Amino acid sequence: MERKNSNFAVWSDNLSVEIDLIDDQHKVLIQLINDSSHMIIEQDFDKVRNILRELRIYTDTHFSEEELLFSRSSYPHVDKHLKEHSYFVGKLDEFENNVSDNDIAVSLNILEFLKNWLFYHIEIVDKGYSLYVKKVLQE
Secondary structure: OOOOOOOOOOOOHHHOOOOHHHHHHHHHHHHHHHHHHHHHHOOOHHHHHHHHHHHHHHHHHHHHHHHHHHHHHOOOOHHHHHHHHHHHHHHHHHHHHHOOOOOHHHHHHHHHHHHHHHHHHHHHHHHHHHHHHHHHHHO
């Protein structure tokens, strides 16, 4: 089933950190959030939980890639960034356990949080490290 213009979260070039691997991973995270929103609308909460579990696993992969970049570049603000990662992972775990079978509003609130956090994190936090990492690793 094709879903044109019905995505909850939409990638734009404003979200690019100009590191292809990281941008591609961000796009996957956004797609997983969109997949969750479609399943909530369809009221298939078992699939929502599965997608949130997949989002959690993929988030681990993505954060590991970022953390490798931090290590290779000696990124100076790594502790603050890792705290943000830890917070997000904790929220994903909490949400996976709290998806309500009969409360679409609760599930949509979870998705709204995920989208807002991810977009803020990319636009503010990730763009901050990407400038540093690109400069250091290109030298």
